[in-house]
Each structure stands twice: as structure tokens, then as C-alpha cells.
Amino acid sequence: MSGLSVLVVGGGGREHAICLGLSKSDSVKDIHCAPGNAGTSELATNHNFTEVSDLVHLAFQLDVDLVVVGPEAPLCDGIADMLSKMDIPCFGPVASLARLEGSKLHAKRLMSDNNIPTARFHVLESTSDIDSALDDFSGNPWVVKRDVLAGGKGVVVTEDRNEAKLFIESSIKTDGKVMLEEFLPGEEASVLVVMDGSGFVCLPASQDHKREYDGDKGRNTGGMGAYAPAPVYSEIVENKAIERIIKPMHNALSKMKNPYRGVLYVGLMIDKNGDPYVVEFNVRFGDPECQITIPLISTDFGEMLLAAAEDNLSEIEVSFHAKHALTVVLAAENYPGPVEKGRLIDNLPKSTTSSWVNHAGTKIENGQLVSNGGRVLSCTAISDTLADAASEAYEIIREIQLSGSHYRKDIGYRAL
Ligand code: AMP
Ligand code: GLY
Secondary structure: OOOEEEEEEEOOHHHHHHHHHHHOOOOEEEEEEEEOOOOHHHOOEEOOOOOHHHHHHHHHHHOOOEEEEOOHHHHHOOHHHHHHHOOOOEEOOOHHHHHHHHOHHHHHHHHHHOOOOEOOEEEEOOHHHHHHHHHHOOOOOEEEEEOOOOOOOOEEEEOOHHHHHHHHHHHHHHHOOEEEEOOOOOEEEEEEEEEOOOOEEEOOOEEEOOEEEOOOEEEEOOOOEEEEOOOOOOHHHHHHHHHHHHHHHHHHHHOOOOOOOEEEEEEEEEOOOOOEEEEEEEOOOOOOHHHHHHHHEOOOHHHHHHHHHOOOHHHOOOOEOOOEEEEEEEEOOOOOOOOOOOOEOEOOOOOOOOEEEEEOOEEEEOOEEEEOOOEEEEEEEEEOOHHHHHHHHHHHHOOOEOOOOEOOOOOOOOOO
């Protein structure tokens, strides 16, 4: 297998990382990206489409061998189902399985049917049930989750009973129901599991940093930086996660008529006894997690994605570099609040084999690189030690000029 032509759907940091991985794959000849960003335009042909029907049409017109879907929304809207009807291999699950991310309640039911460890929860549909449910989980922060795709804004974790109550009431009003979940204490880790009907491959576990400020303070964000491998995911924890969570999920998802073909993001909370619990599932690569896990794959990335899209994963060998990777996100002024786009980005460092810039919210305007989102770019480094990867990533992020931008100074602190 060689000379593949691949269409990558999406235009953020995740899709730039996917394009970078594909560009280093011997199996891949051509890369297209829709809509892409300034970073993908250096590796792929960008096409300005975002509607599912346009993307399917584009895949057909370009006669690609594989479509890799980055974000969850087109998967929930059925892009994999449509591509399957046209016999175009797709990395990313069909809509009925993408519901795992689209509906947290659906994910909870699947976990309960398969005895997968996760937090206890109540479903609230009427305001009269709120107080008794809050009483049931008192003594810890309350965790309230909307049952809709909310682009990272659907979860509130708070010690303020009144804030929890108000969020429950407003969610019942807009969505008809809401979930109140028991708080899980512990340390988080993310595991990206590539799977298909034939088998699964776990990528090295990583740790994201979701809060805006150092020391995990401030508002929740899409992720301010990440590193892998995460030492909290020790071999003992890994074995428990595989036996209790990943194998049962793979069994459940692979026996369907259209098995899960793509990557399952398993968000874990690991308690003080080293027991893992599922916090969330996503049906796509994590961002920024994939910016550091894809570069740790030492075998052909394109071959792995195509194998998973064609149910051949168990036939191929996937291996990893015994190295550490770390990435630091450069965010626009006021992120995670509303941001101004179109600010000039200057002094971008040159890539080397051990450090590079991942583009997220960037574009070229009048021949100049400008910001185009909240998380603008991130600086990634790979090295023999995590400390070296961190110092290289910080060395290059300091060079970049973007007015008002900010970044966390403590990425990787739990492991360093
Ligand atoms: P989610 O969108 O479900 O991943 O939730 C966003 C973040 O909220 C997670 O990354 C955790 O940091 C936190 N969180 C979610 N559920 C829980 C829980 N049951 N216990 C503690 N923290 C949680
Ligand atoms: N970094 C978290 C996510 O991709 O959902």
C-alpha cells in the first residue's frame, strides 16, 4: 500500500497535527484538508468547505482513498454513514456510535450495560427533584452535565450549591433534562484508543491542562497544553483500564453491523488506589492531546488510519518512540472568553526534528499570518526526557509575537 490520497476534515490544531503525521507517512502521497488553517496549507491543499454534504461531494470528486474526520460535529451529523454508502473508507464512527459523545446519557447507559466504572448520576427533568439530588451528592463539589454537544461548555463543576442549582434549572429549561453526577476525586489522564471491528491500539496516555491559569486555576478551556506519556497511567493502572474499560467498550462497539472505526477518546479519573473511572468519551482525537501522541507513533500513521477505516487494524503492527512529548498552547487575549481575530503573528520559529509549531486558529490574510480563534497555536517538542521537551517547547513559544496572547508556564508540572 502506498500513494494514498487522504482528505482531512476540520481546521484546528488537531487537524494540523493529523496532517503533520500524514506528511511523515511513506504510505501517503497527497493530503487535502477542509477547511484547514495556515498550518495545513503548508502540507495539504486546503478546500473551503464545512457542510457535510459538500465534504462528501469533495471526497468523491477528489477520489480520495481515505477520509479522516477531525471534529465530532460532522460525525454526529452522519458523514461516516454517507461515505460508507459511497464505499469511501472513513476514519471516524457512524452517527449512531458518535452519539457516545453527542449524548452523555447515552454513554452512561452503555457503560452501565457493560459494567464500566464511572461516576453515579441522577437525570433531572423536573425542578422539584433538584434539592434531593443535590443532597445525595453533598459534601463534594457538584458536577452538572448537559446532555447536548456543547462545544466544551456543557459541564459545570462547582462547590456553590446555588450555582449548581441555577445551571440545572437553565439546562432543564433549554434541553428538557440534565445530568447531576457524583464528583470523582483523583488525577485525570486521556487515552486515545484507535479501534475497528478487528481490534484496538492504545496510544500513549497523556495529560491535558484544562484550566486557564497555572496551578489549574481559573476557567475551563479547550486545553492549554498537554504531555505524554503521563506517569499517573502506570502499567498497573493501564492493565486495569484495559480490562475494566477498553476491552468491554471495544466488545460493545465492534459487534455492531457498522463497527466503531476511528479513535475513542477515553477521559479517565484515576483515584488514590489507582482505580480508573470514565469521566467522558469523545469520538475523535483529543486536542491538544493528539499534538503530542501522534508524534510518538514510530510506525506509518496513514497506514494505521486506513487500516482502522477498513477493519484491518489487527493485521498491522503499531509501535511507539520511547520518548516524551509536550505542547504549550498560545491563546488569544481574553480566551476562553470572546476573542478578537485577525491579529498579526510574528517571529514564528522554524521547525526542527525535535520542536515545531502546531497551528490551530490561524489563517493567511493579505499574505500575512494572523490569529483566527481562541487557541491560536501551540509549541510542541519531543525529547528523551520530559524536562528537555518542556524546555524546548518553552524556548520556542517565548519567541512568538502576538499582542495580548498568553500561555501557561507550568505544563507538565505533575510529572516534572
Ligand atoms: P467532561 O466534558 O465530561 O470531560 O468534563 C469536563 C471536565 O470536568 C473534566 O475534564 C473534569 O476535569 C471535570 N469533571 C467531569 N466530570 C467529573 C466528575 N464526575 N468528577 C470530577 N470532575 C469531573
Ligand atoms: N482536550 C480535550 C478534548 O479534546 O476534548
